[in-house]
Amino acid sequence: MTIELNRVNFAHAETPEKPVLAIDHWSLSAGEQVFIHGPSGSGKSTLLNLLSGLLECRDGEISVLGARLNTMNSRQRDKFRANHIGYVFQRFNLIPYLSAIDNIELARSFSARCADRPTLRQTEDLLCSLKIEPSEWTRPCSRLSTGQQQRVAIARSLVNRPEILIADEPTSSLDQENRDNFMSVLMPLLADHKMTLIFVSHDLSLAQYFPRVQALDEISEAI
Amino acid sequence: MTLMAISVAIFVLLGIEHIRHQARDSFASTVSGVDLIVGAKTGSLNLLLYSVFRVGTPTDNISWASYKDISSNPGVAWSVPISLGDSHQGYRVLGTTTAYFEHFSYGNKRKLSFSAGTPFDATHNVVLGSEVAAALGYSLGAQIILSHGIASTSFTQHKNHPFQITGILDQTGTPVDQTIHVPLAGIEAMHARGSGSLGISSPKEPPQKKIHEDLTPESITAFLLGLNSKMMIFGVQREINTYKKEPMLAILPGVALSELWQMVGLFEDVLRLISALVLVAAVLGLGAVLLASVRERDHEIHLLRVLGAPPYYLFLLIELEALLISLSGMLLGILLLYLCLALVSDNLFASFGLHLSPSVFTSDGFMIMLVVLGAALLTAAVPSMRIYAHARAYDNH
Numbered sequence: 083m084t085i086e087l088n089r090v091n092f093a094h095a096e097t098p099e100k101p102v103l104a105i106d107h108w109s110l111s112a113g114e115q116v117f118i119h120g121p122s123g124s125g126k127s128t129l130l131n132l133l134s135g136l137l138e139c140r141d142g143e144i145s146v147l148g149a150r151l152n153t154m155n156s157r158q159r160d161k162f163r164a165n166h167i168g169y170v171f172q173r174f175n176l177i178p179y180l181s182a183i184d185n186i187e188l189a190r191s192f193s194a195r196c197a198d199r200p201t202l203r204q205t206e207d208l209l210c211s212l213k214i215e216p217s218e219w220t221r222p223c224s225r226l227s228t229g230q231q232q233r234v235a236i237a238r239s240l241v242n243r244p245e246i247l248i249a250d251e252p253t254s255s256l257d258q259e260n261r262d263n264f265m266s267v268l269m270p271l272l273a274d275h276k277m278t279l280i281f282v283s284h285d286l287s288l289a290q291y292f293p294r295v296q297a298l299d300e301i302s303e304a305i
Numbered sequence: 306m307t308l309m310a311i312s313v314a315i316f317v318l319l320g321i322e323h324i325r326h327q328a329r330d331s332f333a334s335t336v337s338g339v340d341l342i343v344g345a346k347t348g349s350l351n352l353l354l355y356s357v358f359r360v361g362t363p364t365d366n367i368s369w370a371s372y373k374d375i376s377s378n379p380g381v382a383w384s385v386p387i388s389l390g391d392s393h394q395g396y397r398v399l400g401t402t403t404a405y406f407e408h409f410s411y412g413n414k415r416k417l418s419f420s421a422g423t424p425f426d427a428t429h430n431v432v433l434g435s436e437v438a439a440a441l442g443y444s445l446g447a448q449i450i451l452s453h454g455i456a457s458t459s460f461t462q463h464k465n466h467p468f469q470i471t472g473i474l475d476q477t478g479t480p481v482d483q484t485i486h487v488p489l490a491g492i493e494a495m496h497a498r499g500s501g502s503l504g505i506s507s508p509k510e511p512p513q514k515k516i517h518e519d520l521t522p523e524s525i526t527a528f529l530l531g532l533n534s535k536m537m538i539f540g541v542q543r544e545i546n547t548y549k550k551e552p553m554l555a556i557l558p559g560v561a562l563s564e565l566w567q568m569v570g571l572f573e574d575v576l577r578l579i580s581a582l583v584l585v586a587a588v589l590g591l592g593a594v595l596l597a598s599v600r601e602r603d604h605e606i607h608l609l610r611v612l613g614a615p616p617y618y619l620f621l622l623i624e625l626e627a628l629l630i631s632l633s634g635m636l637l638g639i640l641l642l643y644l645c646l647a648l649v650s651d652n653l654f655a656s657f658g659l660h661l662s663p664s665v666f667t668s669d670g671f672m673i674m675l676v677v678l679g680a681a682l683l684t685a686a687v688p689s690m691r692i693y694a695h696a697r698a699y700d701n702h
Contacts, residue, residue, distance in 0.1 A: 136610060157615055164613020171611075174604035192613035 083145075084246065084278045085110040085133065090142030092132060102128050103302045105142070112245075115272065115279040117289050120298030126282045129298070130248050133280065134167050135159030147245055164192040168239030168277075172251035175235030178224035182214065182234045185223060186241050193242040208237045212267055229260035236268055240275065247272065249281045253288065265291050307594050310587035311634030311677070316641045317580035318673050323642070325573055326669070329566065332358070335479040336558045338410040340538050343367070343375065343545055344527035346552035350568070353561040356387065356527040359397045359480050363389060366524035371551045376528070378544070380537040383408045386528040388492050391463070393451045396437045398485045400492035400522075406432070408531055411479045421445055422472030428490045431468040436482035438473045445470055451485070451495065463495040493522045530555075584677060591630060592684035595623055599688045599695075606692060620693040627685030628678070635674055 090105040102125045110116060120126055131137040132144060135151050138159075144151045147166055151159060176185045186205050209219060212233045223231060232252060239247055249268075253261040269291055272279055281292065289295045336342075336357045344352040345365035354360040369386075376384035385408055388400035399405075403424045410416050422445050425432055433443060443449065447470050453461035468487060476482055532538060538557065545555035599606075606619060 134611065160610075160613050160615045163611070169611045171608075174608060177605060177608065189612045 083109045084112045084114070084147060085280075086143075086145045088143040090132070090139055090144060092128060092137070092139055092141065103132070105302050108301050110278060110280070112278055113276050114294060115269075115292050116281065116294045116296060117292035118280065118282045118296050118298055118301070119284055119286055119289070120282075122284060124298050125302060126298055127250060129302070130250055130280065130282060133246075134169065134248060135163050160192075164189075165242060166244050166246060168242070168244040168247040170232070170235050170239050170247070170249045170252040172254045175238065176223040176231055179222050181220045181222060182209065182226070182237070183219045185234065186238045189238045190241050205237070205241060208240060209234070211271070212237050228255055229263060232256060232260070232264055233267060236264075236271070240271065240277075243275065244277070246278045246280070249279065249283075251283050251285075252281075253283065253285065261288075307587065307591045308630055308634045308637065310583070310590055311631055311681075312637035312641060314580055314584035314587045315635050315638030315674070315677060316645075317583060318577070318677075319639065319670050320642050320645070321573065321576050321580060322669050322673060323646075328569075331478065332562060332565070334412040335481075337412060338408070338414050338531065339529045339558055340532045340535070341530040341542055341545070341555045342527060342558060342561075343530060343553055343555045346554050349554065349556040349561045350564055352527065352554055352556055353558065353565070355389065356529075357480070357558070359389070359399075359484065363526045366526055367528075367553055368524050368551055369522055371548065371553065372525055372528055374550075375545060375548070376530070378541060380532050380534070380541050381530055382533045383531040384528055385409060386489060386522075386525040388489055388522060388525045390526070391451045391453055391492065391495070393437075393449055393485050394441060396434075396441075396483050396485050398451050398487055398492075400487055400489045400525075402489060405486065409481070409529065411477050411481065415477075417477065417481065418475045419472050420475045422470070425471050425486070425488050425491075427469075427471075428488055428494050429466060429468045430471040430488065430491070432472040432474060432486040433470060434474050434482040434484045434486075435476040437485055438470075443470055443473075445473065449485075451487070453496075466491070466495045489522050489525070584680070587634075588631075588677075588680045588684045591627060591681055592687055595627060595685055595688040596691065598626075599623065599692050606695065616693045620689045623689040623692055624682055624685050627681050627689075631678055631681035635677065 086109040087105050088107055090103060091101055092103040093099070093101045118126060118129075128137065132139050132151075133146060135146075135154070136159075138156070139152055142152075146162075149162065151162070154162065176182070177188065180188065183205065186209075190205075206216075206219075209216075214230060214233055214237070218226060218230060223234065226234065232255075235252070253264055256264060265288065281288070342352060342356050344356055344363065345367050347364040351361060351364065355363050366388075372384070372386055375381070383404060385401060385405045387405070389397060391398040391400075403426075406417050406424045419432075420435065422432070431449065437443070448467040449470065450467055451463050453463065468491065474481065530541070532541060542555045542557070545553050609619060609622075
C-alpha cells in the first residue's frame with residue numbers, strides 16, 4: 083500500500099470537541115489515481131495536509147510509502163514531503179516574482195535526493211512536454227496566464243520525481259478549455275511516471291478521468 | 306520609505322562621525338611645534354582661532370616693544386610675530402618675518418616647504434599659500450594689490466603698494482594654504498602712508514625696496530613662541546600673563562584645542578542623538594513593514610512549507626530581507642555622503658580650512674554600520690519569529 087490510514091481522528095486545536103476527520107480505514111495502492119469530492123469546508127484540505135505531513139496527526143496511524151508519519155518530527159516530515167510528495171493547488175502555486183525555471187529550481191533545492199536529482203536539462207524537457215514555450219521560462223510567473231501557471235505548477239510538483247502527487251482543486255481557477263487542457267497534460271504524465279494521484283475537487287465533471295471516485299463522507303464519518 | 310529612512314540615518318551618523326574626525330585631525334595638525342601663542346588679553350579660544358585658523362577678528366594688538374621684550378627672554382628659542390588685518394580677494398594677509406617659514410610647522414612637525422620660489426627678502430614681496438595660488442591663478446613674479454580689512458570687496462585698496470610674488474608654498478591642508486604672507490615691513494609700508502592707501506593716485510616711492518629698519522611695526526596681532534625646553538612652558542606662560550607693561554595672554558595650543566572640543570562636543574552629542582533617533586525610527590519602520598508583509602504572504606509561506614521548506618528557512622528568509630534592505634539603505638546613505646562630501650568639501654576648505662578626506666571608512670564608521678545591521682536584524686526577528694511560529698503550528702486555511 084502506498085498510503086494507509088487507520089483509526090485516524092483529527093480535530094483543530096481550537097475546537098477539540100468537533101472532529102474534522104474520523105477515518106477508520108482508508109488505503110491507496112501504488113499507481114492508483116483517486117478522485118475525492120465533497121463540498122468545501124468538509125475537510126478535504128485537512129486530509130491532504132495530514133497526508134503530506136503539514137499537519138501532525140496525534141490520534142491514529144498514517145503511513146505513506148511504508149513510513150509512519152506520526153513517528154516523525156517536523157523536520158523529518160518536511161524532508162519526506164520534499165522528497166516524495168508533489169503538490170498542486172488551486173491558486174498561488176508559484177512564487178510570483180520568480181521565473182518558471184527558478185520556481186522549479188526552488189522546489190528542487192529542498193529535495194535531499196542528491197544522487198538522482200534531475201538536471202536542469204530534464205527540467206527543461208519537463209517544461210517542453212507541458213507545452214510551455216522557452217520564451218516564457220525566464221519571465222516572472224506573475225506575467226504568465228493562469229493556464230500556463232498551472233502547467234508550470236505541474237512541472238514544479240513533478241521535478242523531484244515524487245511517488246505521490248496531491249492536487250487540491252487544481253482546475254477550479256481555470257475555464258473549461260484550460261481545464262480540459264490541464265487534465266489532458268496531467269494524466270499521461272502520471273501514467274508515464276507511474277505515480278499515485280490524490281485529486282480533490284468539488285467539480286464532479288472531472289470524475290470521468292479517474293478509475294476510482296470517492297466522496298469524502300464515504301471515507302470520513304465525522305460529518 | 307524604510308530604505309530612505311535607513312539611508313538618511315546612516316548618512317547623518319557617518320557624516321557626523323566623519324566630519325568630527327576630520328575636523329579634529331585637521332585642527333590638531335594645523336599647528337605643531339609651537340609651544341605658546343601670545344596675543345592681547347582675550348579668550349584663549351578666540352586667540353587660538355584668529356591667530357592660527359584665521360577665524361574671527363583680533364580684539365586688540367600688542368606692542369612691538371613687548372614682543373621684543375618677551376622674545377629676548379633666555380628661555381625663548383625662537384619667536385614669530387604675526388600681523389593680521391588685510392586681505393586679497395577674500396584671502397587673509399599675514400604679516401610676519403622669514404622666521405615663520407623656518408619655525409612654523411604643521412601635521413607631524415612638518416616644516417613649510419616651497420613648491421616654487423623662495424621666502425620674501427624685500428618689503429614688497431609676497432609668498433602665497435598653495436590654495437591662493439591655485440584659486441587665483443597666480444605665478445611667480447606676478448604683482449598683486451592688497452586691500453584693507455578682511456572683506457573680499459574692500460573699498461580701500463592699497464593700490465600704491467603692489468606686491469611681487471616670490472614664493473608659493475606646498476599644500477599643507479591647513480589654513481596656511483589660504484594665507485598670503487608678506488613681510489611685517491610690507492604691512493607697515495602700506496599703512497604708513499595714509500593718503501596712498503585710499504587709492505587716490507599719488508605715486509610715491511618705488512615698490513621694490515630692501516627691508517628698512519624704519520619700517521619696524523609699532524604693533525603686531527600676536528606671536529608664536531618656541532621654547533628651549535618644554536619644562537619652561539608654564540613659567541614663560543605665567544610670566545607673559547602677568548606681564549606688567551601690557552595685558553597679554555599666552556596659551557598652549559593643545560590646551561586651547563581641547564577647550565574647543567569641549568565646546569563643540571555638546572553640539573556633536575546632540576547631532577548624534579538626533580541621528581540615533583532617526584535610526585531607531587527607521588529600524589522600527591523596517592520591522593513594521595516586514596510584519597505587514599508577513600501577513601500578506603500567507604500563500605507564499607504555505608507554498609514554501611508544502612515544498613518542504615522547514616520553519617527556520619522562513620525565519621531566515623525574513624531576516625535576509627531585513628539584511629538586504631538595511632544593506633542597500635547603507636549603501637545609499639554612503640553614496641549620498643560621498644556625493645555631499647564631494648560637493649561641500651571645496652566650500653568647507655575655503656571657509657574653515659577644513660580638509661575632508663574622501664574616505665568615510667574609519668573603524669568607528671564600521672562600528673556604526675555593524676550596530677545598524679545588528680539593530681535591523683534584531684528588529685526583523687519579531688516578524689521572523691512570527692512567521693516561524695506560524696509555520697510550526699501550521700493550521701488550515
